[in-house]
Amino acid sequence: MNFDSKYLIRWGLPGWVCILYFIYYLFMIDKLNLSDMSKNASSLIGSFIVVFPLGVIVGYLVYQMYFILLWITSTNELRNIKTLNVIKESNLTRLPEKRDEVYYHTEYMWHKYLVMQEEYKMNYISDRYRHLLTKKHEAGSLLTALVFSMPISGALVTRCIWGELSTFDMYMPVLNVVLILYMIRTYLYYHRNVDYFVAGFLKDMIKNKI
Template structure:
């Protein structure tokens, strides 16, 4: 069975970020934790391999959490933001946001398939880049958020001073906010991109129909 390495990286990064942020915090306040590995290269190598291996399934779980909370459950916002950019758009399924979202995806793929190759490839590649960036930021934000939550427990176990807790907590919380602001920006940019091109596809087709009818 072939396994695409891009999935290893995609799932691994959020998992590795989560594990390393916790291990960094723990290692900083437990010098013996660092000494054990610095004095034994075999243990260090085994530890790195273990973290790398565990990080992939952990990151995969974060992916599922992200898609469930921020993508699947936010289709209402997505439909509104996409259709907002389509002039005169009438919803096909006004009482079913899931079906409306699937319909928009169908229109998107259907209209792309009718374009000449150069334009189709450009739009598809640009959309893929925006969507991939959106998802990467969303998953990373979920990973850092859980790093912050677990850190609260680690703070208690390590009996850290208030100043150290505040410093480390502020850094992680600030990163979470920054990542999610970037996520919101790219999410809206992706949906606007899709909506504007759908507007071009749909309304240009309607205008061309009207012109032909007028000429006949």
């Protein structure tokens, strides 16, 4: 089975984030001694060999959870509000009543007009659309991994409150919150960018302005 290297980042990064926070937690509660591992080269290499592919597996599961959560929590308006408005204003088709079918129909209309374009136009639009969509989902999966790491951050904060850890040990939980806020902004940027891109091109394609 061919494994594209791009999946190492797409799936690996969210997985490695989750594993990093878990390892950090074990280290902070004295269940893991990194200094001893660093002295033993074979142990360190063995741990890396295990963690590297495990991160990809965990990341893949996080990636799937992201899509499940996105599908459950999103309405059609949140998924593609501008694109949906373009289709409504065109009066070319009647939208289904069911929420999921509205989304499917919107995707159908987008691809229907896309394949009607000249090849060089279709290739450019498709490549740009794929790039934006990939960035959106990468940001979404990383955001999901950071959210999944929050219980560990919460456990560390609780131990700090109990006096088992010092406030100086709280940089990872703080970093967790900062990264979540940053990734929310990043995700929303690409989400809106994809919707604006599709809506703009679909509107022009319907009016034969491309």
